[in-house]
Amino acid sequence: RGAARRARLKELADFRSTLIFYEAPHRIKATIEDAREIFGDRDCVVARELTKLHEEFVRGRLSEIAMPEGSARGEIVLLVGPPREGPARQTGGEATRSIVEEVEQLMDAHGLDQKSALKRVARERGIGKSEAYRLMIAERARSK
Template identity: 35%
Template structure:
């Protein structure tokens, strides 16, 4: 067991050999989201590790922060992470920031925290703005119990499995989604979860901040008339008591009772062409595309 405690006494600070990893929250839109403590920390640390140095440099320039900036992201986390741990072990203090909001949430910063904790390097949070929680509190949905799930899987089959695992969850569900995939994800939710209440939140704390509240089908209709722009935070109602009763003991895939033709037609109803619909049907059922095509064309 390892216990990390705050070093409040000067003698404790002087005796501490390793440096400190600070997880610093940055603005999610409006630059005024940043805290005074975050600005001070970014000025005082020896090094700032950023997910996107170009984005972070704009922030540092705005607040006149001269601290040296290095890159730490998904594609260089192995090499860069090892080097950052080495520097921390030698006594340097480092601030970790993401593109926006709290670092280590849906980004490789979480792995750096694990590595630091394993080396008994102090990890200190510098709280601030967070898109998921900001979306939750304006969603109009229950906030007493919620589950943050990051980004949904991109592949259709993986997405179906992900939704199946969450469909009995009675807590409010929060996830992020890109503008290019938000309609597809909502359509899949409608298929497996039913027409639940949802809030689509985007551009938080920015000039064009928007929260669209309604059922999933209403939000899909909204998106058909208002093309998605910017990254979305989806806040979806959990399964209610009647949903849970209906779903109890029912772990069958949504397409179980459909014929191959009906299965393909359901995908075509989601504005997919026949070729793509056949491909997805084959993936769902574990069949070869040719077999699905031949069976349908035979009728």
């Protein structure tokens, strides 16, 4: 179950919009931990008992949301925000000049193929795989 959840989260890692998950109370802690590992430390909301008398919202970063084992009850919705816009989203400047080095470093250090390394760099920078590939090709063309 955990492996299937992580595989599905990895498929969603490049989405640039808010992600909404309906989760069982006994799995919410593991889901938050997996989401943080795969998506990075994004903004999120854990909503409990929506539209009911005792509805509750916990807001913060994925790293800040602490769900003690067995504390969650009722219907739970996890909202995970899109990657934050920041320096990594710039199309010029320092962030784009080192994408080839980042990919090569991941390939050497972790034994990843280029596609996997580029996907990881894209996720860390908060950009799509296609955009990361385009930046890498442009960087290589400039360095020739």
